[in-house]
Amino acid sequence: MRNAIIVLVLLTGCVETRSVAVTFGDDGEGLDGFMCKDRSTDAGVPLLARLPADGRASLVVDFIRLGGVPGCRSGQLVKWCASHTCEAIQSTRSCLEVTLPQPGGDREEFRKKLLDALRAAGPYQALADAPDEFVLVRVVGTTQACDSVLPAGGDALPLFDKSKLVGCAYSCPVLLEKVEQDVYLGFDTFDAFCEKGVGTCSDGELHWQP
Amino acid sequence: MTAWLMTMLAAVGAPAVTVVVQGPGAAEAKSVLSAATLPVELRLTDAPSAPAVVNTPSHxxxxxxxxxxxxxxxxxxxxxxxxxxxxxxxxxxxxxxxxxxxxxxxxxxxxxxxxxxxxxxxxxxxxxxxxxxxxxxxxxxxxxxxxxxxxxxxxxxxEREVKRMTFSSVPEGAAVELDGRPGGCNTPCGMELLAGRHVVRLSADGFSPSWRVISSEEGAAAFSLEAAAPELAAMQWRRRTSQGEALDSEGSMRLLSTSLRAPRLLVVAAEPAAPKTLRGALTVDGVLKARAEREGDPEGLVRDLLVRGQVIEEAPPLYKRWPFWLAVGVAAVAAGTTTAILVSTKQTIVVVNVDP
Known part of the structure; x- marks a missing residue:
C-alpha cells in the first residue's frame, strides 16, 4: 500500500515540458500587420512612423481566451468575438522592448528590415506555462512603454493607446499543449490601409472598431 | 476430476467427524453429505442396533x-x-x-x-x-x-438400629441400588440402613456399573466408575432412546459417541412432523459443543455446527483475505495512475522566435 502511494505521488508530481515557437514566417510574411498605413493622407502614413527617433517600441504578447474554437479567418474571428467573450488572459501578458526600423523604401525591403530587427531581439520566452484551452496568440506593437501596458497587481489589462499602435499580428485558435508545429502569426489584409484592422486586432475584446 | 482431486487432497489430514443421520429424509441428507465439500472427513454411519438389555441365562x-x-x-x-x-x-x-x-x-x-x-x-x-x-x-x-x-x-x-450411610462416586449422579432394589438415590446422597451388611450397586450411563458389599458401620462409601465399553454404551444409548429420549440430547450424544468410538460426533435428525426441519448437534470428546437447526440444507447445517464447535474455522471475512487486498492494491494503483494522468501538470513553454 505504501509503495502504491509513493508511485501515486511520483506520478502526480510529473511535469511534462514542451516548447512551442511563435513565428512570423521564414521571410517575415506574417508582418503585414506591422506595415499598415493610416488614411491621414492620400498616400497614407505607416503606423511605424509613430516610432520615436531611436525606433524603440514594445511588443506585447497576449494569449486570448476565445470561449470556443472559431474559424481562423479574420472575418470569422470578428464575428465570433461579437457574440462570445474574447479576452486576453490577464496573467499571460508579457512585453518585450525592441528597436524597429523607421518605415521607408520598397515594401519587401522594409519587411526584410523589420524581420532583421525582430531577429536581433533574439528568442523571447513569452510564457512559461500555456493555458490548456484554445487560445489566440497575439503580438501588438506599440510605442507605449512596457510598464504602461502591463497590469499592475491584479488590475485588469490596460487598453492600448490606439494612437500609439505600430502593428499587430495574431494566430489561428490553437491548443498550445497539442500543437505540433510552430504557431504562425499573421495579419489578413488586402491593402496597406489597414489601421482599423490593427485597431481590431489590438482591441481588448477583438471587436471591430468602425 | 479436478474437483474430486482437490476434495481428496483437502481430506488428507483433515479431522474426521462421524455423522449419524436419522429421521425422514435421512437417505437424501446422507446423499448430500457424502458429496459435500467440507474441510473434514465425514464418516457417515448408522446408529448402533444393540438391544437395550442383554439377558444372560443364569444357572x-x-x-x-x-x-x-x-x-x-x-x-x-x-x-x-x-x-x-x-x-x-x-x-x-x-x-x-x-x-x-x-x-x-x-x-x-x-x-x-x-x-x-x-x-x-x-x-x-x-x-x-x-x-x-x-x-x-x-x-x-x-x-x-x-x-x-x-x-x-x-x-x-x-430390632436392629437404623444407621445413616452416605454414598459418593466419580462421576457424581450415579444411581444407587441397595440390596438389588432400584430407586435408591443418586450420588452424592445418603440413606437410612438397618445395621449389618448390604449390597450396594452404582450405575451411570456411559460407565460400567460397580457394586460391593458394605457394612453399615462404615458410615460412608465411595465408588469410582470406569468408562463403559462401546458395547455397553450402545446398550445404554438404545435403552435411553427406546424410552423416548431425543437422539440429539446431550446424554444420548455422549453414549453414541462412546458406542461408535467417535471423538467427534455429529447427529442430524428430523422429526416426522416436520421432515424439512433438520436439527443437529455436535459433541467433541463427549462434550456437547454446538446445536443448530435449519430448514433443509444438511451441508449448511453440518458446516454451521463444525464452525460453531470450532472443528473448522469460519471462512475469514473478505477484508482478511489476501486476494481482497491485492485487488485493493491494484485498484489503488490504477486509480492513482489515472488520477496522476488527469492531474499531472503539462507545462508548455511558448517562445516568440522570429528566426526559428
Whole structure:
C-alpha cells in the first residue's frame, strides 16, 4: 500500500515540458500587420512612423481566451468575438522592448528590415506555462512603454493607446499543449490601409472598431 | 476430476467427524453429505442396533431346582453342594435378582439345618432378613423349624438400629441400588440402613456399573466408575432412546459417541412432523459443543455446527483475505495512475522566435 502511494505521488508530481515557437514566417510574411498605413493622407502614413527617433517600441504578447474554437479567418474571428467573450488572459501578458526600423523604401525591403530587427531581439520566452484551452496568440506593437501596458497587481489589462499602435499580428485558435508545429502569426489584409484592422486586432475584446 | 482431486487432497489430514443421520429424509441428507465439500472427513454411519438389555441365562434356577430335589430326597450334602458359592447371594442382589437370592438363602438355611449345622443356617437366615428379602414359596417345601428360624431371624434383624450411610462416586449422579432394589438415590446422597451388611450397586450411563458389599458401620462409601465399553454404551444409548429420549440430547450424544468410538460426533435428525426441519448437534470428546437447526440444507447445517464447535474455522471475512487486498492494491494503483494522468501538470513553454 505504501509503495502504491509513493508511485501515486511520483506520478502526480510529473511535469511534462514542451516548447512551442511563435513565428512570423521564414521571410517575415506574417508582418503585414506591422506595415499598415493610416488614411491621414492620400498616400497614407505607416503606423511605424509613430516610432520615436531611436525606433524603440514594445511588443506585447497576449494569449486570448476565445470561449470556443472559431474559424481562423479574420472575418470569422470578428464575428465570433461579437457574440462570445474574447479576452486576453490577464496573467499571460508579457512585453518585450525592441528597436524597429523607421518605415521607408520598397515594401519587401522594409519587411526584410523589420524581420532583421525582430531577429536581433533574439528568442523571447513569452510564457512559461500555456493555458490548456484554445487560445489566440497575439503580438501588438506599440510605442507605449512596457510598464504602461502591463497590469499592475491584479488590475485588469490596460487598453492600448490606439494612437500609439505600430502593428499587430495574431494566430489561428490553437491548443498550445497539442500543437505540433510552430504557431504562425499573421495579419489578413488586402491593402496597406489597414489601421482599423490593427485597431481590431489590438482591441481588448477583438471587436471591430468602425 | 479436478474437483474430486482437490476434495481428496483437502481430506488428507483433515479431522474426521462421524455423522449419524436419522429421521425422514435421512437417505437424501446422507446423499448430500457424502458429496459435500467440507474441510473434514465425514464418516457417515448408522446408529448402533444393540438391544437395550442383554439377558444372560443364569444357572441358578437349575441349581436351586437340583438343591430342592436333593433336600426332598434327604441328600443334604448334595443340596449344599448345589448351593456353594460365598459371594453368590451378593452377586444375585447386585444384578437385581432378589427372588433368586431369596430362594438361595432359604435353601441354604434348610439344608444346613437338616445337616445339623445350626450356625450356617442362622447366618443364611439372618442374611435373608438383613437384605429384607421376601420369603419365597420354597419355604412351604421345608420343615417347620426352617420357617421358625427364618421368622426368628427377621424378628431379630427388625430390632436392629437404623444407621445413616452416605454414598459418593466419580462421576457424581450415579444411581444407587441397595440390596438389588432400584430407586435408591443418586450420588452424592445418603440413606437410612438397618445395621449389618448390604449390597450396594452404582450405575451411570456411559460407565460400567460397580457394586460391593458394605457394612453399615462404615458410615460412608465411595465408588469410582470406569468408562463403559462401546458395547455397553450402545446398550445404554438404545435403552435411553427406546424410552423416548431425543437422539440429539446431550446424554444420548455422549453414549453414541462412546458406542461408535467417535471423538467427534455429529447427529442430524428430523422429526416426522416436520421432515424439512433438520436439527443437529455436535459433541467433541463427549462434550456437547454446538446445536443448530435449519430448514433443509444438511451441508449448511453440518458446516454451521463444525464452525460453531470450532472443528473448522469460519471462512475469514473478505477484508482478511489476501486476494481482497491485492485487488485493493491494484485498484489503488490504477486509480492513482489515472488520477496522476488527469492531474499531472503539462507545462508548455511558448517562445516568440522570429528566426526559428
Amino acid at each position: 441358578w434356577p437349575a441349581r436351586l431346582s437340583a438343591a430342592r430335589k436333593a433336600y426332598v430326597s434327604a441328600n443334604f450334602t448334595e443340596c449344599l453342594r448345589q448351593l456353594e458359592g460365598d459371594t453368590a447371594p451378593a452377586e444375585l442382589l447386585a444384578t437385581g435378582e432378589r427372588l433368586l437370592a431369596s430362594r438361595l438363602l432359604t435353601w441354604r438355611t434348610a439344608c444346613h439345618l437338616a445337616s445339623q449345622q445350626p450356625e450356617p443356617a442362622r447366618v443364611a437366615a439372618e442374611a435373608m432378613a438383613s437384605f429384607q428379602l421376601t420369603q419365597p414359596e420354597d419355604v412351604g417345601s421345608t420343615t417347620p423349624d426352617v420357617e421358625a428360624l427364618l421368622a426368628r431371624a427377621f424378628s431379630q434383624v427388625g
